[in-house]
Amino acid sequence: MHLMYFTEQPMSAYSSAEGLKFGATALVFSNKHFDPVAGSRLYNEYLEQYIHAEDTGFDGIMLNEHHNAPFCMQAKANIFASVLAGVTKRVKLVMLGNPLPLAENPVRLAEELAMIDMISKGRLVSGFVRGGGQEQLATGVNPAYNRERFEEAHELIVKAWTQPGPFRWEGTHYQHRVVNPWAVPLQKPYPRVWVPGVVSRETIVWAAKQRYPYIALNTSIEATKKIWETYDQAAAEAGYTAGPENRGYLQRVHVAETEEKAIENARQFMWMQGEFTGLAHPVWSSPSGYFSPSQRRAFVEFASGRATSPRGRPDFEQQMKDLQIIAGTPKTVIPKLRRILEETRPGIMALWANDGAVSHQDSMTCIRLLAQEVLPALRETGQKLGLNSPFDCDAPVSIAYSKDLRQAAAE
Amino acid sequence: MRLTVSTTVSVAGVTLQLEDRGSGRPLLFLHAGEGLAPERPWLDLLARRCRVIAPWHPGYGTSELPAWLNSVDDLAYLYLDLAAQLDLKDAVLVGACFGGWIAAEMAVRDPRRFGRLALVDPLGIKLGGVHDRDIADMHGMARADYLKLAWANPAKGAVDYTAMAETEIAAQVRGRDAFALFGWKPYMHNPRLKRWLHRIDLPTLLLWGEADGIVTPSYGAGWRDAIPGARLEVIAGAGHFPHWEQPERFVEALGAFVAGNR
Numbered sequence: 001m002h003l004m005y006f007t008e009q010p011m012s013a014y015s016s017a018e019g020l021k022f023g024a025t026a027l028v029f030s031n032k033h034f035d036p037v038a039g040s041r042l043y044n045e046y047l048e049q050y051i052h053a054e055d056t057g058f059d060g061i062m063l064n065e066h067h068n069a070p071f072c073m074q075a076k077a078n079i080f081a082s083v084l085a086g087v088t089k090r091v092k093l094v095m096l097g098n099p100l101p102l103a104e105n106p107v108r109l110a111e112e113l114a115m116i117d118m119i120s121k122g123r124l125v126s127g128f129v130r131g132g133g134q135e136q137l138a139t140g141v142n143p144a145y146n147r148e149r150f151e152e153a154h155e156l157i158v159k160a161w162t163q164p165g166p167f168r169w170e171g172t173h174y175q176h177r178v179v180n181p182w183a184v185p186l187q188k189p190y191p192r193v194w195v196p197g198v199v200s201r202e203t204i205v206w207a208a209k210q211r212y213p214y215i216a217l218n219t220s221i222e223a224t225k226k227i228w229e230t231y232d233q234a235a236a237e238a239g240y241t242a243g244p245e246n247r248g249y250l251q252r253v254h255v256a257e258t259e260e261k262a263i264e265n266a267r268q269f270m271w272m273q274g275e276f277t278g279l280a281h282p283v284w285s286s287p288s289g290y291f292s293p294s295q296r297r298a299f300v301e302f303a304s305g306r307a308t309s310p311r312g313r314p315d316f317e318q319q320m321k322d323l324q325i326i327a328g329t330p331k332t333v334i335p336k337l338r339r340i341l342e343e344t345r346p347g348i349m350a351l352w353a354n355d356g357a358v359s360h361q362d363s364m365t366c367i368r369l370l371a372q373e374v375l376p377a378l379r380e381t382g383q384k385l386g387l388n389s390p391f392d393c394d395a396p397v398s399i400a401y402s403k404d405l406r407q408a409a410a411e
Numbered sequence: 412m413r414l415t416v417s418t419t420v421s422v423a424g425v426t427l428q429l430e431d432r433g434s435g436r437p438l439l440f441l442h443a444g445e446g447l448a449p450e451r452p453w454l455d456l457l458a459r460r461c462r463v464i465a466p467w468h469p470g471y472g473t474s475e476l477p478a479w480l481n482s483v484d485d486l487a488y489l490y491l492d493l494a495a496q497l498d499l500k501d502a503v504l505v506g507a508c509f510g511g512w513i514a515a516e517m518a519v520r521d522p523r524r525f526g527r528l529a530l531v532d533p534l535g536i537k538l539g540g541v542h543d544r545d546i547a548d549m550h551g552m553a554r555a556d557y558l559k560l561a562w563a564n565p566a567k568g569a570v571d572y573t574a575m576a577e578t579e580i581a582a583q584v585r586g587r588d589a590f591a592l593f594g595w596k597p598y599m600h601n602p603r604l605k606r607w608l609h610r611i612d613l614p615t616l617l618l619w620g621e622a623d624g625i626v627t628p629s630y631g632a633g634w635r636d637a638i639p640g641a642r643l644e645v646i647a648g649a650g651h652f653p654h655w656e657q658p659e660r661f662v663e664a665l666g667a668f669v670a671g672n673r
Contacts (some may be wrong), residue, residue, distance in 0.1 A: 028550075136552055142595035144481075144588060 001384035002008035002389035003375050004060030004094055005053040005367065006250065006350045008272060009046050009073040009080075010355040013038030019070075027134055034070070042073060042271075044259065045360045047240035050084055052364055053091070056371030059389075060125070062250075062350045064196075065099070067138040071272040077210065078112045085160035093120055094350075096215060097127025100157075101149035102139045107179055108199040109153070110160040113191065114183040118123040122186040127194045127215070128154060130203065133290045143290035146201065147175045158398075161190040189401055192390060194248060194348070201230060208242065211399040213348060213390060215248030218324060223225075224249065224344045239405035243388040245395045248348030249338045251340055253326040255333055256362065263320075265366075266327030268356030272318050330373035338381050347389040422493045428474045429466040433458030435454040436669065437502040439494060439525075440465040441510030443652060444534070444590040444599075445561075446551070446583065447471065453658035460666045461503070462516055466493065468510075470589025472582045483535075483601065487516035492522040501526035503669050504613075507535055507654055508625070509590065509599070518615075519607045520567040529665055530634065532623050532651050538633040546599045547625045550591055560624030560652040572591070585599075608637040615641040616668045620649035620656065 016034040017026040041058040050061050063080050066072035074080055081093045093116065103109050114142035117124040123319045130150050136143040152171050156179070159167070165180030185191050195207040207214040208231045228247060235242035251268050319325045326336045341349070351370060352364040381387075396402040417430050430449045437541040438461045442448075447467050457463050468486065470476035480489070490513065494502065504525045506514030511533020518528050539545050547560050555565075562568035572580060594600075615638050628645055637645040646653040646660050653661045 140596055142591065144592035144595065 001379055001387050002059050002288060002348045002391060003378060004062045004350045005044065005058045005353045006062040006352045009290050010272065010356055011039060011042060011070040011073045012271065013042065014070055020335065027137060039073065047083065048090065049363050049367060052090045052367050053371065056368050056374055058091060060094045060369055062094045062096055064096050067135055078116065081116045085116050091124050094121050094125040094194065095127050096194060097129045099129050099131030099135055100153040101146045102131050102135060102141050103153055105322050106153035106156045106174060107160055107176060107181060110157045110382050111181045111183045114185045115183065115193050117185040117187055124191040125194055126191045127196060129196060136290060144251045145173060146290055158190060165262055172326065189397055192397055205232045205234045209238050211240065211396060211402060213246050215250060215348060218252055218352065220322060220324065221343045233298050238399060240402060243346050244347035245390045245393050247346040248350065249344045249346040250350040250352055252352045253333055253337065255328065255330055255374065257365065259328050259332065262327040262329060265358045265362055266325055267316055268358050269325050271356030324397065334374060334377045337378060341378065341381050341385060345385060345387060347387050412568045415460065417439050422496055423489055425469060425477060425480065426475045427493060429464060430454065431464050433462045435461045435468045437462045437464060437499045438669065439499065439502055439504050441490065441506035441513050442468065443508035443510055446586045448655065451655050453654040456662040461669060468589065470592065471586040476589060483513055483516055484592055485646060486513045487520060491517055491521055499640045502512060503527045503529065504531060505531065507531035508525050508651060509594065511535065515604060515608065520595065522613050525613055527669065528611065528615045529618060529668060531618045531653060532620055532626055533634065534599040534626060535601060536634065537600045538601055538630060543628055545626065549625065552576045559599045563620065563622035563643060563648050563656060567656055605637055609639060611638050617641055617643040618653060618664055619643060619645050620651055620653045621645050622649065623651045625651040
């Protein structure tokens with residue numbers, strides 16, 4: 001198994017009363033509430049926590065980015081990946097990921113990621129995402145072109161990583177007179193690409209067609225099983241059999257020395273979900289054109305008052321009950337995490353351990369307890385269940401580098 | 412919303428759906444970003460005075476949207492081709508909201524088929540500075556806020572989605588997606604258009620809803636000043652869609668302009 005540490009890097013040091021008063025804490029909630037002194041402190045605490053995660057035994061650190069929102073301080077995941085490339089020695093730097101459609105110049109991304117891969121001596125996992133609906137508004141990119149830009153940028157980056165330059169690129173969304181970056185990845189054929197997601201069927205199918213692992217972001221057990229059904233079917237059509245090495249899962253889990261402390265801190269997971277501060281307006285997460293036809297219906301039904309939000313969230317107690325949030329001492333969380341492994345069977349597991357205003361000290365304790373007491377138990381279960389990561393079984397980086405494909409015509 | 416369309420015509424490789432009602436002087440009506448809504452009374456009122464040809468923009472309702480068709484330029488050329496194909500002569504070119512933008516793009520290119528131009532609360536030009544928002548951000552606000560800006564009486568614009576058939580909801584959302592596709596960036600305008608509005612040499616009427624909060628009457632004054640000889644007429648009790656909110660007043664004002672009385 002590949003076990004990694006994740007935090008959204010919350011910027012919790014602002015007045016939640018202001019957020020409640022404004023009615024939202026994203027996009028147009030003024031950045032006058034951002035305190036750079038607190039921001040500087042938090043960035044450095046998060047850095048210390050990542051180093052602690054490596055020191056105590058995590059396999060990887062998962063990074064992401066968001067814009068115009070306090071729930072995630074990373075405006076550019078490549079910046080933190082660069083810092084970690086220099087200050088860590090062993091952990092994989094798992095970016096989940098760079099939002100491709102927001103990029104005006106994917107060749108710059110290819111260069112930055114190649115630099116991170118070389119500085120880290122080949123520890124980069126370069127995930128790509130479409131970016132949430134709100135990110136399209138924050139960056140002004142036309143959501144109607146989201147998927148087109150995602151696919152074209154991906155194609156361009158992979159070509160820049162794998163084909164010697166110079167070459168010309170005159171695409172629909174990207175035009176380059178010369179693509180010839182003097183920085184190429186250390187890992188061959190190219191760094192592993194993992195694709196995280198929540199709801200979009202099209203993205204699951206796309207990832208399966210590329211043979212890129214899909215990382216289900218804290219989806220319910222039932223929804224996760226449906227995701228694997230979709231993935232497995234697309235994989236079979238592409239000529240291979242998907243296994244745990246194609247599956248990742250992100251789980252909210254907080255541990256502490258006592259049950260009470262763990263549950264008190266785990267309530268901070270609700271901070272991001274808006275219980276304390278309102279979060280985003282639904283309009284911002286679904287700008288016109290962003291959704292595919294299959295997705296659109298669910299959101300229309302929600303917008304029309306016919307259905308509850310497809311991203312609607314039950315309360316804290318219900319989420320604890322459904323294992324959407326797990327909290328406790330190492331002893332009490334291990335059986336619950338085992339159940340998640342048994343049900344969702346991922347080869348890649350991200351533990352989203354700290355959120356909201358959990359203190360630096362409690363975060364460090366949580367990381368230490370997870371690494372020293374919980375991870376060994378998960379590895380043991382993973383071994384028993386045969387949950388191999390892409391690294392464990394040396395899975396091909398993509399469909400193009402697969403040597404085991406069934407020939408559809410021959411069958 | 413009615414999903415049945417009266418006719419289809421193939422133009423420049425695109426199958427266009429259109430409403431074709433009434434007889435007499437042809438009037439090409441280009442609909443708003445919100446859609447055509449041919450079931451509302453305005454279209455039949457107008458058809459009593461002239462022959463109204465009202466295409467559904469590609470991507471709206473059930474109309475075809477080819478992948479290559481993604482700009483207002485494309486729409487302008489498409490409808491110029493339509494006018495030629497229908498052999499329109501001395502026609503009245505009318506565009507509301509987003510359709511007004513398309514109509515203006517057509518008029519600066521080639522006015523040969525048309526004798527008059529009427530723009531109803533059009534989007535499409537930039538008047539203010541970098542921090543000024545000439546056109547309300549329709550894609551970044553809640554529906555209730557949008558209705559307050561777009562209608563003099565927001566209750567008249569409200570739609571009961573719970574009573575709407577799924578196919579109709581899907582058709583409406585399709586239109587909103589297409590609206591975003593055509594106008595997301597730069598937001599609902601062409602930075603170059605204002606500079607070329609002086610080329611319009613058709614008698615031009617700007618009809619404006621008094622209470623329009625999407626593009627205000629003062630934005631309408633900017634249009635008037637940019638088109639030689641244009642007149643601005645304000646319709647009371649209407650917001651961004653005078654043809655829906657005040658159909659009688661709208662048809663009266665437009666009819667008088669078409670007849671050459673004002």
